[in-house]
Amino acid sequence: MRPQSGIIVGIEHAEWTLKLIKHLIGSRRYTESYYFEIELEIKTKIPLKCEVSFEIASENEFVIQQFHDTVHGSKSIGTLEFLKRDDVINKFANDDKLFLRLKAQFSYISKEDQSIHGTTKFIQNNEWSKRLQNHGEKNFKFIVGDEFIEIHKFFLTLESSVFAAMFENNDFKETQTGEMVIKDFKFEIVKAVVDFCYGKDISKILKFAENAVELLMFADKYNMKNLKNITVRN
Known part of the structure; x- marks a missing residue:
């Protein structure tokens, strides 16, 4: 290379x-x-x-x-x-x-x-x-209101132990359907999470205290330690 x-x-x-x-x-x-x-x-x-x-x-x-x-x-x-x-x-x-x-x-x-x-x-x-984000067909979808955003399960499991455990259990509805409805976070926050999983720069959204708090709450709920560390430092 x-x-x-x-x-x-x-x-x-x-x-x-x-x-x-x-x-x-x-x-x-x-x-x-x-x-x-x-x-x-x-x-x-x-x-x-x-x-x-x-x-x-x-x-x-x-x-x-x-x-x-x-x-x-x-x-x-x-x-x-x-x-x-x-x-x-x-x-x-x-x-x-x-x-x-x-x-x-x-x-x-x-x-x-x-x-x-x-x-x-x-x-x-x-x-x-x-390249990573566009590689192959994405196999999981977050639905927020009338909007949705897709992601590879693989990259999501690397960042979240909660999602990793979920995808290993076929009893979860989300595992069966490949979809999760998010009602407690706005679309911009979920998009930032997806961007973070693909290694994109999310510093702009962290400039606003409200967004930083919501991202920290999302990171805590789904045990995303790397995202939590970045959010706390900012």
Whole structure:
């Protein structure tokens, strides 16, 4: 996979480059041994705190690693042996497709930098999130009044243990129909939740206290820890 690069939206003079490299470390007549290296290189003139998670997943299994660090200048975050060949065989042998997902949360270290340079942003590579969101037919629908929004169950279960448990139980009406009627949250909140599951930036909706509170309530109701953490910090 070719390196992917971009800027950190909302933070001045900050860039990122993501690399996923396959290393061959030995081979035999019928088998080979290899591992994947993954790293996110950050270049910034302003000291930043960052929380980064890398995830390789199928519809049934996933491998995830999370990192917390500070960056000033240039620094690479990641691991040389993110995924070994044995993990590929043991975890994903029955899966046709794998997804790579990156989440990165950046914030200023000092209040002075925060006031001068802007606000915290929740970001993800837009090209990848678009590919993920548009991959295949979505198999679950939220209905809010006269509106609805669709999502892949897979991405919803990654963020919510409540939905993960629901989809494993065929006794639930929602599992049978592939639909859930939402009466206690407005459409904009549910859409923000779906966007969050696909790694999109939801910082704009969090600027309004009422929305932030509703998102926190949704996150608490459906046990979405990542969304809850983002909402509390903002």
